[in-house]
Structures are given as structure tokens and as C-alpha cells.
Amino acid sequence: xxxxxxxxxxxxxxxxxxxxxxxxxxxxxxxxxxxxxxxxxxxxxxxxxxxxxxxxxxxxxxxxxxxxxxxxxxxxxxxxxxxxxxxxxxxxxxxxxxxxxxxxxxxxxxxxxxxxxxxxxxxxxxxxxxxxxxxxxxxxxxxxxxxxxxxxxxxxxxxxxxxxxxxxxxxxxxxxxxxxxxxxxxxxxxxxxxxxxxxxxxxxxxxxxxxxxxxxxxxxxxxxxxxxxxxxxxxxxxxxxxxxxxxxxxxxxxxxxxxxxxxxxx
Amino acid sequence: xxxxxxxxxxxxxxxxxxxxxxxxxxxxxxxxxxxxxxxxxxxxxxxxxxxxxxxxxxxxxxxxxxxxxxxxxxxxxxxxxxxxxxxxxxxxxxxxxxxxxxxxxxxxxxxxxxxxxxxxxxxxxxxxxxxxxxxxxxxxxxxxxxxxxxxxxxxxxxxxxxxxxxxxxxxxxxxxxxxxxxxxxxxxxxxxxxxxxxxxxxxxxxxxxxxxxxxxxxxxxxxxxxxxxxxxxxxxxxxxxxxxxxxxxxxxxxxxxxxxxxxxxx
Numbered sequence: 001x002x003x004x005x006x007x008x009x010x011x012x013x014x015x016x017x018x019x020x021x022x023x024x025x026x027x028x029x030x031x032x033x034x035x036x037x038x039x040x041x042x043x044x045x046x047x048x049x050x051x052x053x054x055x056x057x058x059x060x061x062x063x064x065x066x067x068x069x070x071x072x073x074x075x076x077x078x079x080x081x082x083x084x085x086x087x088x089x090x091x092x093x094x095x096x097x098x099x100x101x102x103x104x105x106x107x108x109x110x111x112x113x114x115x116x117x118x119x120x121x122x123x124x125x126x127x128x129x130x131x132x133x134x135x136x137x138x139x140x141x142x143x144x145x146x147x148x149x150x151x152x153x154x155x156x157x158x159x160x161x162x163x164x165x166x167x168x169x170x171x172x173x174x175x176x177x178x179x180x181x182x183x184x185x186x187x188x189x190x191x192x193x194x195x196x197x198x199x200x201x202x203x204x205x206x207x208x209x210x211x212x213x214x215x216x217x218x219x220x221x222x223x224x225x226x227x228x229x230x231x232x233x234x235x236x237x238x239x240x241x242x243x244x245x246x247x248x249x250x251x252x253x254x255x256x257x258x259x260x261x262x263x264x265x266x
Numbered sequence: 267x268x269x270x271x272x273x274x275x276x277x278x279x280x281x282x283x284x285x286x287x288x289x290x291x292x293x294x295x296x297x298x299x300x301x302x303x304x305x306x307x308x309x310x311x312x313x314x315x316x317x318x319x320x321x322x323x324x325x326x327x328x329x330x331x332x333x334x335x336x337x338x339x340x341x342x343x344x345x346x347x348x349x350x351x352x353x354x355x356x357x358x359x360x361x362x363x364x365x366x367x368x369x370x371x372x373x374x375x376x377x378x379x380x381x382x383x384x385x386x387x388x389x390x391x392x393x394x395x396x397x398x399x400x401x402x403x404x405x406x407x408x409x410x411x412x413x414x415x416x417x418x419x420x421x422x423x424x425x426x427x428x429x430x431x432x433x434x435x436x437x438x439x440x441x442x443x444x445x446x447x448x449x450x451x452x453x454x455x456x457x458x459x460x461x462x463x464x465x466x467x468x469x470x471x472x473x474x475x476x477x478x479x480x481x482x483x484x485x486x487x488x489x490x491x492x493x494x495x496x497x498x499x500x501x502x503x504x505x506x507x508x509x510x511x512x513x514x515x516x517x518x519x520x521x522x523x524x525x526x527x528x529x530x531x532x
């Protein structure tokens with residue numbers, strides 16, 4: 001009986017330990033980032049299909065409306081061209097007059113109500129999926145603010161979240177030297193460098209930040225090094241739950257980048 | 267002024283002609299079939315992502331519940347393990363007791379309500395997308411019954427719809443010889459046959475019918491030929507809006523197949 005109790009206690013302890021390690025919400029960051037990526041990919045596929053379908057009825061609409069959300073709201077709310085009026089279109093798009101002109105001159109086939117119902121219901125589902133994506137974007141921001149506030153302050157929730165996702169956890173990111181963080185997400189270019197001797201990659205995921213992609217090519221290497229250095233510190237502080245120094249890191253980084261940009265290229 | 271009127275009339279006539287040709291609802295069949303395929307593909311991707319995410323909290327659930335709809339209903343309705351009771355699980359799955367046992371012994375991390383809300387809302391979106399797929403399946407059936415009743419009677423709405431989709435329109439399918447219909451969808455194997463001289467494909471999309479995939483290998487060529495022959499007739503009757511002879515074609519086909527299956531293979 002006592003042995004049984006001991007065994008139960010040991011089991012409970014182990015479970016708590018596993019639960020605790022898993023309990024860090026940074027794992028959720030990984031799943032939210034991946035879910036956002038999956039929704040982006042799938043909602044694009046679905047939208048292309050919807051557009052092909054609706055083009056039977058109104059092939060000219062996509063030429064007028066190049067915004068996915070506006071397009072979806074018109075299809076899901078107004079359904080067929082004969083429901084269109086400038087008044088009804090106005091809350092949905094800035095190009096109400098243009099859409100109305102194109103609708104009146106459309107060469108698309110008429111669509112019976114029962115047929116229109118299906119394409120419009122398909123459009124609403126895609127809209128909802130895109131709304132979910134926005135909600136997950138907000139959730140990611142909230143997770144980053146609480147789980148990785150320093151990384152978040154340095155580089156923002158989207159790129160910060162992608163860095164954690166690329167490594168799989170905050171712990172792994174915190175263990176990485178800044179040189180690895182710098183090229184995270186550029187693994188393909190890195191292998192090409194190691195195997196074929198082409199130039200080593202200067203930046204990976206962090207390249208998505210305007211600091212890098214809007215900088216002159218020759219400066220990017222130095223800027224990427226500066227960013228990665230601050231991220232390496234931020235990740236360690238976040239993982240060990242140190243005090244928030246994100247704003248300070250961010251200010252220093254901005255100063256570092258200013259200096260790099262001012263420096264004369266020899 | 268008179269010339270202007272004439273021009274307008276001519277324009278109107280041309281537009282009507284285009285509209286009429288496009289107006290055949292078989293074009294819709296093509297889009298519905300493609301939309302169903304896109305939803306199948308994307309909802310699988312989304313579900314895999316959702317399952318990975320929810321496995322942080324309850325990794326053992328997928329081992330108990332292998333049914334996607336049951337899994338989604340549990341996640342979206344009950345959210346976290348501590349909400350689970352056998353009573354609440356019973357309307358959602360036949361394996362209520364097993365899920366409850368696994369929930370009590372789970373090694374997954376606890377999930378705060380605010381975190382659970384997001385994964386459960388993601389699950390509901392995927393559910394809705396799968397509902398849309400079912401609705402489109404019914405719509406396809408309705409379209410096939412009105413637009414291609416003979417093809418529908420011979421081979422059913424799913425395979426029939428795929429055949430029309432593979433060719434792009436009912437007209438094109440109606441123009442095809444039965445030997446082409448037989449290998450529609452097996453283009454890759456057909457090219458390999460023509461280029462490399464490997465055996466010619468004996469069936470394409472129609473292979474998805476149990477008549478073929480449950481038949482002995484040696485009989486499949488003859489059965490496919492019989493099916494394609496009836497489909498070629500059905501497509502022509504459907505395109506030219508002839509009288510419904512689908513039931514007769516189906517009966518003859520079943521008889522043909524019975525004979526092929528009875529014949530001794532030499």
C-alpha cells in the first residue's frame with residue numbers, strides 16, 4: 001500500500017514536471033504562427049477558386065476590385081449583379097461607381113438565385129477564415145507580449161514569433177549564438193554556402209524587417225549582425241524571465257543602425 | 267442615329283449569345299467540383315495544424331478519436347479537458363468513456379481559458395468549412411440531376427462531375443469518343459504509354475467507381491470499355507437535351523458488367 005502511494009506520488013511529480021515544461025506558453029506561439037501561415041496559404045487557394053467560379057457570372061469584377069476582402073464582401077453580401085446599386089456598393093468598396101459600370105456592361109452569364117446562394121455562401125466561409133486569421137494575429141501579439149516581451153519590443157510580434165517557430169521553442173532560441181539567429185530561416189542558402197562555397201547568407205527571417213529590406217545592399221550584413229546581437233540578448237532575458245529591457249535594447253539597436261547607415265562605405 | 271441603333275442591337279445579340287452559351291449550368295459543375303477538391307485539400311491542411319496545436323493540451327485525443335468531425339466537435343464545443351464529462355462527450359462521440367479515461371491520464375499541459383478560446387474557435391472554422399463541403403456535395407448532385415441526368419444515372423454525381431470537369435464542359439465531353447472518356451484523368455499514364463511504350467492505361471477517373479476497383483485486374487479493361495461506351499452515349503444525350511434514358515443505360519451497363527465478370531478468363 002505504501003509502495004503504491006509512493007508510485008502514485010512519483011507519477012504525479014513526473015506529470016507535473018512535463019506539464020510545467022509544456023506549460024510555457026511559447027509552445028502556443030509556435031502553433032499560432034504555423035496556423036496563421038496555413039490559413040494564409042489555404043485562404044488564398046480557396047479565394048482563387050471562388051474568383052474563378054464567380055467569374056462565370058461577373059468576369060470583370062476582379063479587374064475593378066483588387067482587394068480580396070472587398071471582393072469577398074461584394075460576392076457574399078450582394079450575390080448577383082442585378083442586386084448591385086451604387087448605394088449598396090458604397091459601404092463595401094470605394095470603387096462603387098466603377099463596379100456598377102462594369103456590372104451593367106458585363107458579359108458574364110446570368111445566375112439564378114439558387115446558384116448564387118452557393119457561391120455567396122462559399123465567399124462568406126472564406127471571409128470568416130480570413131477573420132480568424134486576423135484574430136490569431138492579435139492573439140500572437142498578446143502571446144508575444146507576455147511570453148517574449150523583449151524579443152517583441154526589439155523586432156515585433158510577427159518576426160519574433162517566426163524566429164521562435166523556426167527554432168521550435170524559446171529555450172532553443174535563447175541557447176543560440178547571435179550568428180545563428182542572424183541566418184535563421186536561410187538554411188537553404190547556408191547549406192549552399194557550406195557545400196558549394198557560394199557567399200554565406202547575411203540574413204534569414206529577420207530580413208523581413210524594413211530595417212533590412214529597405215537598407216542599401218552593402219549595409220545589410222552589418223545591420224543584420226546588430227539586430228541579431230540584440231535579439232540574442234532579448235531571447236535570453238525572455239527565457240530566464242529577467243526584467244524587461246526591451247525598450248532599452250530597441251533604442252540601442254536603432255542607434256546602432258543609424259551609425260551603420262551613416263558610415264561611409266569604403 | 268439609325269446606325270447607332272443597329273450597332274446597339276448587334277451588340278445586344280452578341281452579348282445574348284455569349285450569355286446563353288455561358289448560361290448552361292454545366293460550367294457551374296466544373297467550379298463546384300474544383301471547389302470541393304480545394305476545400306478537401308485545404309481543410310485537411312488546416313485540420314493537421316489544429317491537431318498539432320491541440321495536442322499541446324491533449325496529445326492523446328487523436329489516438330482515441332480518429333474521426334475528423336468528432337475530433338473537431340469535441341475541441342470546439344468542450345474546449346479543455348477539465349470541461350470533459352462522459353455526459354457531455356456522449357453526444358459527440360461513441361468513445362466517450364475512452365476519451366474520458368485518456369483525458370484524466372493526459373500528459374498534456376493545462377490550457378488557460380483565454381488560450382483555449384482560440385484553438386476552439388479555429389476548430390469551429392474548420393468545421394464550418396467542412397459543412398460547406400457537404401453542402402456543395404448536395405449542390406453538385408442537384409446540378410448533375412438537372413444538367414447531366416443521364417451521366418448522373420450511369421455513374422453518379424461525383425465521378426460524373428469529375429469527368430465534365432476534366433474536359434471543361436459538357437460539350438467537350440459529348441464530343442469525345444468513348445475510348446478517350448475511358449482514360450480521362452489518366453493523361454500521365456497515357457503519355458508514358460505513347461512515349462515509352464509501357465502498357466496503355468485501361469481507365470482514368472472512372473476507376474474510382476467500385477465496379478472497377480473491386481473487380482479482378484484482368485477484367486478491368488473490358489469493364490472500363492463498357493462503362494465508357496455508356497457514358498459516351500449519356501454525354502451526347504445530355505448535351506443535346508435528349509430524352510432521359512439514364513435508367514435504361516444503367517441497367518444495360520450492369521448487365522454488360524455481369525457478363526464480363528461471368529466470362530471465363532482464358
